[in-house]
Amino acid sequence: MAAYVRRMHHVSLHVSNVDKLANDLSNKFKFNLFATRLTERTRQLAFRTGSAVFVVNERANRGDCGRLNVEPQPPEHHQAAGCLYDIPSRHPVDTACNVCFEVDDVHGSYEALRRMGCSFPDHQGQVTYAVLRSVVGNVCHTLIDKSEYLGSFLPGFLETEGGQEKQNRPEAVTHVDHITYACATGTSQQVLSWYQQLFGFQRFFIHNDETDSGFVINQKGIGLRLSAMEYWKCGESGLSLPGARQNEPGCKFVLAESLPDQSNQVNTFLEEHQAAGVQHIGLYTGDIVEAVRGMTDAGVCFFSPPPAYYTELGKLREIEDAGQDAQKLAQHGVLLDADPQYLLQVFTKPLFVEDTFFLELIERQGSSGFGEGNIRALWRSVQVYMD
Numbered sequence: 001m002a003a004y005v006r007r008m009h010h011v012s013l014h015v016s017n018v019d020k021l022a023n024d025l026s027n028k029f030k031f032n033l034f035a036t037r038l039t040e041r042t043r044q045l046a047f048r049t050g051s052a053v054f055v056v057n058e059r060a061n062r063g064d065c066g067r068l069n070v071e072p073q074p075p076e077h078h079q080a081a082g083c084l085y086d087i088p089s090r091h092p093v094d095t096a097c098n099v100c101f102e103v104d105d106v107h108g109s110y111e112a113l114r115r116m117g118c119s120f121p122d123h124q125g126q127v128t129y130a131v132l133r134s135v136v137g138n139v140c141h142t143l144i145d146k147s148e149y150l151g152s153f154l155p156g157f158l159e160t161e162g163g164q165e166k167q168n169r170p171e172a173v174t175h176v177d178h179i180t181y182a183c184a185t186g187t188s189q190q191v192l193s194w195y196q197q198l199f200g201f202q203r204f205f206i207h208n209d210e211t212d213s214g215f216v217i218n219q220k221g222i223g224l225r226l227s228a229m230e231y232w233k234c235g236e237s238g239l240s241l242p243g244a245r246q247n248e249p250g251c252k253f254v255l256a257e258s259l260p261d262q263s264n265q266v267n268t269f270l271e272e273h274q275a276a277g278v279q280h281i282g283l284y285t286g287d288i289v290e291a292v293r294g295m296t297d298a299g300v301c302f303f304s305p306p307p308a309y310y311t312e313l314g315k316l317r318e319i320e321d322a323g324q325d326a327q328k329l330a331q332h333g334v335l336l337d338a339d340p341q342y343l344l345q346v347f348t349k350p351l352f353v354e355d356t357f358f359l360e361l362i363e364r365q366g367s368s369g370f371g372e373g374n375i376r377a378l379w380r381s382v383q384v385y386m387d
């Protein structure tokens, strides 16, 4: 025996006219409608009389479960689309086609039945998750275990048409390079410890900041303390985590706090966001000029540093030494830091109504830090924007 059946749970029917059957079951056969699952795309209605339970599923005329007036989708899409706890009926006419059994151990039954040659047409497994609050403002972390799940994203999500093809196209942004938190003054150490103790994050040195006080930029108008941490060095070592794309680099986390009594970006964020939180996300691109060009054409607004940034003699030399075209960088507002290896960055204007969350594009040419020079230039560009 591969599976121990405890009891029959329900019978599932797939029909094109749910209203008609629902009406008949309620009014004629005296079933009670006791549970429903209504989504934009489908209806699943559960009727009971005594212990007999019928689940009525809406069947599109094309045999495409629960998806009315849309193109048929490959089978793995259906569970997410409509038929929870069932697979779509491919049958050309209305049908009662699933007798659901309650069993003791689904996972064990599944494995044993499979060993005995049974097929599970739409089995994609399940995910388990829990959401926890972090110590940074309103930041939460959903912890998710997808090891039992074979689908591409998450149960309940429908892949869009042509999604796979789009994924195979080369994209300007390849991954999240870092996430920067705006933290309240004096809290970075506590945040670091929290991530170190709970998740094994490791401190990561930005720029000669091998002390507990982090990397301090103590220039009037900036006044920032930065610390960085990361959860895994798979990017650097070329290893990849199970479930991660091959050689997917780990994301770094930057903690930015304001030195006391400063008026700067971090304090603006804290005021307007009304809590500590994610200030910006650094998106990695292998060709920042191309990426900015494409995004600007598409309507993204980026900050530009003052034009003098590109004509300062030292900067011009750095740009040329890096093999970059100063005019192109200027045209797209791209900042370059020789740190001593090269780092190119550009920052968008805030995405929301409040002056809070923004994005950054970053291209690294050997550098793994965050350019101090760029932070100063960013500050100058923001000042110009605010003046």
Ligand SMILES: O=C(O)C(=O)Cc1ccc(O)cc1
Residues within 6 Å of the ligand: 180, 226, 254, 256, 265, 266, 282, 345, 360, 370, 371, 374, 375, 378
């Ligand atoms: O330089 C970067 O990309 C950082 O992430 C560091 C940083 C943090 C906070 C700021 O307000 C500006 C820069």
Ligand SMILES: [Fe+2]
Residues within 6 Å of the ligand: 178, 180, 280, 281, 282, 360, 370
């Ligand atoms: Fe950043």
